[in-house]
Amino acid sequence: MTSSIRLAVDIGGTFTDVALELNDHQFTYKVLTTPRAPEQAVLTGIQAVLEQAGIGLDQVDLIIHGTTLATNALIERKGARTALIVTEGFRDSVEMAYENRFEQYDINMERPAPLVPRYLRWPVRERLNAHGEVLLELDEQGVFDLLPRLQEHGIESVAIGLLHAYANSAHEQRIAAIIRAENPALSISLSSEICPEIREYERLSTTCANAYVQPLMARYLR
Structure with missing residues (x-):
């Protein structure tokens, strides 16, 4: 043999x-x-x-x-310029994280800054319940209004993370379709595909990390 x-x-x-x-x-x-x-x-x-x-x-x-290309990009903060689109009211979820701290008794502890700064975290009107049922339809015009910002801020990658999207990805998919129609070469990461799990912080932060390194890895693998 x-x-x-x-x-x-x-x-x-x-x-x-x-x-x-x-x-x-x-x-x-x-x-x-x-x-x-x-x-x-x-x-x-x-x-x-x-x-x-x-x-x-x-x-x-x-x-x-x-x-270690992706790991190094995360540690050194040398990934793609990334925007995050979230459900209105949840813009700060990736920054608030949890009450628990990894240095419990250090009163001077500072959390690492989110990969996507606040001014690049953009809310849209829509709402699903925990079962994926639509409570508020996606405001598509609000999504179209965001398109000029992509070029204005030099965005290379977009993370889309909507509330309860793990149960129904329709709104995330629609946002991605609108963006791709205008910017077909733009890298897009959906939380419903990257981390389709309950708990917003884990899902959003994982999707942001994927979006942050995806253009780098795509260029390398090509």
């Missing part, structure tokens, strides 16, 4: 490591990471181990890839 040929790539902040497993042999290569174009280091490393092993890329059965 022939063993599979496996190729693994890990992008770190300083080095990119590539390893190739061929039968009982392993071939490795370490190259400096190229932050502005991470794929360059990846391609260099892959070419090096393939030459060491004397095989072509088409002979590789499995490629495993890990990267």
